[in-house]
Amino acid sequence: xxxxxxxxxxxxxxxxxxxxxxxxxxxxxxxxxxxxxxxxxxxxxxxxxxxxxxxxxxxxxxxxxxxxxxxxxxxxxxxxxxxxxxxxxxxxxxxxxxxxxxxxxxxxxxxxxxxxxxxxxxxxxxxxxxxxxxxxxxxxxxxxxxxxxxxxxxxxxxxxxxxxxxxxxxxx
Amino acid sequence: xxxxxxxxxxxxxxxxxxxxxxxxxxxxxxxxxxxxxxxxxxxxxxxxxxxxxxxxxxxxxxxxxxxxxxxxxxxxxxxxxxxxxxxxxxxxxxxxxxxxxxxxxxxxxxxxxxxxxxxxxxxxxxxxxxxxxxxxxxxxxxxxxxxxxxxxxxxxxxxxxxxxxxxxxxxxxxxxxxxxxxxxxxxxxxxxxxxxxxxxxxxxxxxxxxxxxxxxxxxxxxxxxxxxxxxxxxxxxxxxxxxxxxxxxxxxxxxxxxxxxxxxxxxxxxxxxxxxxxxxxxxxxxxxxxxxxxxxxxxxxxxxxxxxxxxxxxxxxxxxxxxxxxxxxxxxxxxxxxxxxxxxxxxxxxxxxxxxxxxxxxxxxxxxxxxxxxxxxxxxxxxxxxxxxxxxxxxxxxxxxxxxxxxxxxxxxxxxxxxxxxxxxxxxxxxxxxxxxxxxxxxxxxxxxxxxxxxxxxxxxxxxxxxxxxxxxxxxxxxxxxxxxxxxxxxxxxxxxxxxxxxxxxxxxxxxxxxxxxxxxxxxxxxxxxxxxxxxxxxxxxxxxxxxxxxxxxxxxxxxxxxxxxxxxxxxxxxxxxxxxxxxxxxxxxxxxxxxxxxxxxxxxxxxxxxxxxxxxxxxxxxxxxxxxxxxxxxxxxxxxxxxxxxxxxxxxxxxxxxxxxxxxxxxxxxxxxxxxxxxxxxxxxxxxxxxxxxxxxxxxxxxxxxxxxxxxxxxxxxxxxxxxxxxxxxxxxxxxxxxxxxxxxxxxxxxxxxxxxxxxxxxxxxxxxxxxxxxxxxxxxxxxxxxxxxxxxxxxxxxxxx
Numbered sequence: 001x002x003x004x005x006x007x008x009x010x011x012x013x014x015x016x017x018x019x020x021x022x023x024x025x026x027x028x029x030x031x032x033x034x035x036x037x038x039x040x041x042x043x044x045x046x047x048x049x050x051x052x053x054x055x056x057x058x059x060x061x062x063x064x065x066x067x068x069x070x071x072x073x074x075x076x077x078x079x080x081x082x083x084x085x086x087x088x089x090x091x092x093x094x095x096x097x098x099x100x101x102x103x104x105x106x107x108x109x110x111x112x113x114x115x116x117x118x119x120x121x122x123x124x125x126x127x128x129x130x131x132x133x134x135x136x137x138x139x140x141x142x143x144x145x146x147x148x149x150x151x152x153x154x155x156x157x158x159x160x161x162x163x164x165x166x167x168x169x170x171x172x
Numbered sequence: 173x174x175x176x177x178x179x180x181x182x183x184x185x186x187x188x189x190x191x192x193x194x195x196x197x198x199x200x201x202x203x204x205x206x207x208x209x210x211x212x213x214x215x216x217x218x219x220x221x222x223x224x225x226x227x228x229x230x231x232x233x234x235x236x237x238x239x240x241x242x243x244x245x246x247x248x249x250x251x252x253x254x255x256x257x258x259x260x261x262x263x264x265x266x267x268x269x270x271x272x273x274x275x276x277x278x279x280x281x282x283x284x285x286x287x288x289x290x291x292x293x294x295x296x297x298x299x300x301x302x303x304x305x306x307x308x309x310x311x312x313x314x315x316x317x318x319x320x321x322x323x324x325x326x327x328x329x330x331x332x333x334x335x336x337x338x339x340x341x342x343x344x345x346x347x348x349x350x351x352x353x354x355x356x357x358x359x360x361x362x363x364x365x366x367x368x369x370x371x372x373x374x375x376x377x378x379x380x381x382x383x384x385x386x387x388x389x390x391x392x393x394x395x396x397x398x399x400x401x402x403x404x405x406x407x408x409x410x411x412x413x414x415x416x417x418x419x420x421x422x423x424x425x426x427x428x429x430x431x432x433x434x435x436x437x438x439x440x441x442x443x444x445x446x447x448x449x450x451x452x453x454x455x456x457x458x459x460x461x462x463x464x465x466x467x468x469x470x471x472x473x474x475x476x477x478x479x480x481x482x483x484x485x486x487x488x489x490x491x492x493x494x495x496x497x498x499x500x501x502x503x504x505x506x507x508x509x510x511x512x513x514x515x516x517x518x519x520x521x522x523x524x525x526x527x528x529x530x531x532x533x534x535x536x537x538x539x540x541x542x543x544x545x546x547x548x549x550x551x552x553x554x555x556x557x558x559x560x561x562x563x564x565x566x567x568x569x570x571x572x573x574x575x576x577x578x579x580x581x582x583x584x585x586x587x588x589x590x591x592x593x594x595x596x597x598x599x600x601x602x603x604x605x606x607x608x609x610x611x612x613x614x615x616x617x618x619x620x621x622x623x624x625x626x627x628x629x630x631x632x633x634x635x636x637x638x639x640x641x642x643x644x645x646x647x648x649x650x651x652x653x654x655x656x657x658x659x660x661x662x663x664x665x666x667x668x669x670x671x672x673x674x675x676x677x678x679x680x681x682x683x684x685x686x687x688x689x690x691x692x693x694x695x696x697x698x699x700x701x702x703x704x705x706x707x708x709x710x711x712x713x714x715x716x717x718x719x720x721x722x723x724x725x726x727x728x729x730x731x732x733x734x735x736x737x738x739x740x741x742x743x744x745x746x747x748x749x750x751x752x753x754x755x756x757x758x759x760x761x762x763x764x765x766x767x768x769x770x771x772x773x774x775x776x777x778x779x780x781x782x783x784x785x786x787x788x789x790x791x792x793x794x795x796x797x798x799x800x801x802x803x804x805x806x807x808x809x810x811x812x813x814x815x816x817x818x819x820x821x822x823x824x825x826x827x828x829x830x831x832x833x834x835x836x837x838x839x840x841x842x843x844x845x846x847x848x849x850x851x852x853x854x855x856x857x858x859x860x861x862x863x864x865x866x867x868x869x870x871x872x873x874x875x876x877x878x879x880x881x882x883x884x885x886x887x888x889x890x891x892x893x894x895x896x897x898x899x900x901x902x903x904x905x906x907x908x909x910x911x912x913x914x915x916x917x918x919x920x921x922x923x924x925x926x927x928x929x930x931x932x933x934x935x936x937x938x939x940x941x942x943x944x945x946x947x948x949x950x951x952x953x954x955x956x957x958x959x960x961x962x963x964x965x966x967x968x969x970x971x972x973x974x975x
Binding site for chain 2: 017019020027032034036037038039040041043046073074075078084088089091092093094097098100101102104107122125129130131132133134135136139141142143
């Protein structure tokens with residue numbers, strides 16, 4: 001059936017079987033390979049995408065169910081080709097990855113957290129990434145990356161899209 | 173050692189890992205991202221029986237489905253291909269990608285279905301009718317050893333794949349002379365590395381070029397050779413694309429059966445074919461389980477806690493086929509005494525087949541289970557003598573001045589300073605304060621304890637265990653290689669000849685070459701050509717790449733540096749020894765003349781008339797590196813296993829709420845010495861990841877089979893991987909004892925953390941529960957087991973020990 005989706009700010013449509021997962025549709029129909037299949041039963045988080053800004057496991061959702069939502073994949077995070085977002089750059093700075101397979105999901109989970117707060121505690125970060133399994137790093141440098149990104153976001157003199165409770169008040 | 177650490181520009185500095193950029197953007201290139209024109213997809217029908225004769229296969233209903241192209245049986249595949257390589261001399265233990273005639277474990281692959289999509293192929297597997305006649309089966313290694321046990325391979329005659337007893341030194345004498353002995357059993361549960369990416373492979377066959385192209389999520393030495401042999405085609409007709417990123421491996425991504433299956437289908441159907449294992453196929457039939465091992469240990473020691481001799485019997489449950497499993501009993505021989513001066517060892521290595529999934533190489537290749545047994549022994553010696561556990565280790569450690577140190581089983585340890593590492597860790601922790609904290613936790617009603625483990629990480633992976641366990645095997649090299657080309661405009665491109673699964677090899681070689689040539693590593697391009705354009709290499713196994721690939725890159729760069737120097741000296745009209753290379757330029761201090769990088773490159777590429785006589789034009793160098801120390805076949809059951817030996821020392825503070833039984837790690841400190849670190853980010857990540865992996869092995873992860881022979885932990889709901897909630901913040905205390913056998917003094921670190929964490933965490937649990945008079949002698953130690961044992965102890969029931 002024909003499905004219309006909003007992916008990374010653009011309207012996309014494709015003919016997709018109703019039983020097809022959002023993960024498979026993103027990869028096969030829209031050639032967005034950044035979301036990865038890990039367990040395909042909703043535990044590992046490698047398939048994480050953002051649906052209206054919240055992390056969701058795209059292996060547990062049918063593509064047709066995503067109609068009407070804003071879908072953000074890892075491909076939608078970099079501001080321009082070859083240019084990294086603050087969070088992506090922080091993962092590079094602390095080497096918050098090794099094989100890179102869980103990394104897109106991990107970065108999107110971090111992205112969602114830092115949309116809510118730029119003053120997360122270590123516990124907040126641990127909680128935010130606890131649905132994403134990384135087999136390489138033992139999480140230490142991932143937590144450092146999120147802390148580093150939060151620090152840079154706090155120091156950045158740029159307006160932020162969402163207003164969390166800790167958002168500094170902007171001078172009008 | 174060829175380089176002076178004091179002058180490092182790039183080595184050991186906190187430079188970014190260049191591979192990271194593509195992954196954070198979601199632009200890795202994994203095997204599931206390989207989409208070939210006209211590609212077909214495979215799904216697998218597994219056996220429901222641990223052992224059964226295959227009576228008949230009826231694929232007619234599946235083949236009648238639209239979009240289904242083929243159904244492949246084991247008989248057809250076995251007729252068209254040779255059995256998979258078997259490292260041991262057990263010719264009757266034959267292994268094929270699909271079961272032939274009978275199945276040997278529940279989950280074994282019986283039929284492969286090929287369709288237009290994976291979903292269609294899965295649908296069609298449900299229409300394939302296989303009728304079975306169940307056969308007797310055996311799951312337990314000790315049962316499998318019995319002569320009357322059902323043989324997994326009747327033609328082999330028994331379930332014994334390997335039963336070798338080594339005696340190194342005068343064990344009987346040392347036992348007789350020692351005033352104290354103790355013995356115990358510990359069991360390492362069947363776990364594995366379980367990467368988040370399953371194994372996958374895509375293949376296409378070009379009949380007009382006689383060429384098989386392969387893209388795979390692979391970490392397998394001699395992979396193209398094995399494919400060619402099984403498919404009966406020339407090795408130069410197999411082209412493996414090594415630029416595929418591998419989504420984690422840590423040893424297990426050996427996918428040879430998957431590749432032979434898919435390659436056969438591609439050739440048979442004339443279409444590209446891909447198999448990406450789903451999680452069920454991977455967990456129960458991916459042949460990627462790890463060691464499952466019983467250790468019976470006897471120790472001879474004295475009242476001062478000095479361990480004189482040790483007897484270890486290791487019984488390993490290999491699963492249904494030989495695989496690499498038996499060799500995982502061989503590699504630990506290279507560090508069979510751990511970091512200790514134990515004078516003699518008797519080691520009996522037994523490997524048996526059972527009706528479980530096949531065991532594959534796992535991080536450390538048998539070393540982590542062995543270290544768990546050795547460290548348990550040291551703790552028991554401490555308990556028996558009433559000495560502190562750290563003190564017993566200090567008394568038995570090899571001393572810094574005793575290196576290089578020859579252990580009884582024939583390996584020489586390169587270097588180490590174990591006492592200093594321990595001192596640094598104890599000081600970092602404030603060990604007395606940690607003991608006070610433990611006592612405070614105990615006073616608050618919790619069970620609390622401290623776990624300690626010291627161990628070695630043999631590194632620089634050679635394959636000496638092969639000739640040691642199989643006399644027909646005469647392998648004495650496990651080389652790795654690197655090629656550097658400086659092009660006409662002066663840019664540097666390096667080829668490396670393996671796949672990578674997160675180890676940062678591009679960062680490694682660019683750092684090393686930048687260091688030698690004194691040029692910016694970020695300007696060096698590193699590529700992985702396909703296997704036909706590759707130099708001989710043996711993949712990133714055995715913690716070898718910093719030593720072997722780093723060494724090959726170092727030597728290739730040295731050749732280019734010498735060539736550039738020679739070209740300049742020729743222009744200056746002086747001997748090479750008078751010309752000085754610095755930062756890509758060469759000068760003659762006497763005349764003050766200097767030639768820069770661009771000028772030297774230009775001469776090499778364009779001015780043959782200016783080159784010294786006999787010199788080839790261009791600037792290209794290769795180096796094929798032999799493993800340091802690997803120059804002899806085994807003699808009398810002794811061999812130099814790996815060249816280098818990293819050291820780690822773990823201290824864990826743990827608390828357990830007796831009502832819950834859940835172990836909570838309050839503090840985790842690891843002292844780590846892997847010689848000169850090439851990239852600190854990479855080594856830190858390996859170590860932290862290894863500790864997390866070891867935590868899984870100690871507390872969570874196990875492939876459990878029920879009495880019917882079925883795997884019951886086959887999803888991530890029940891095979892539990894550590895999440896960020898389980899893994900504690902880990903503090904690393906560094907020390908650097910350079911290796912005399914490597915170019916920068918580096919040692920390996922790819923298995924660090926994992927080799928000692930299970931022993932340390934197990935020891936912490938046992939220290940927690942020791943006031944209750946109970947202990948755990950089998951990994952993993954699950955929350956449920958702890959909770960039950962505590963409850964029983966509190967009710968005065970005797971503890972039921974693991975069988």
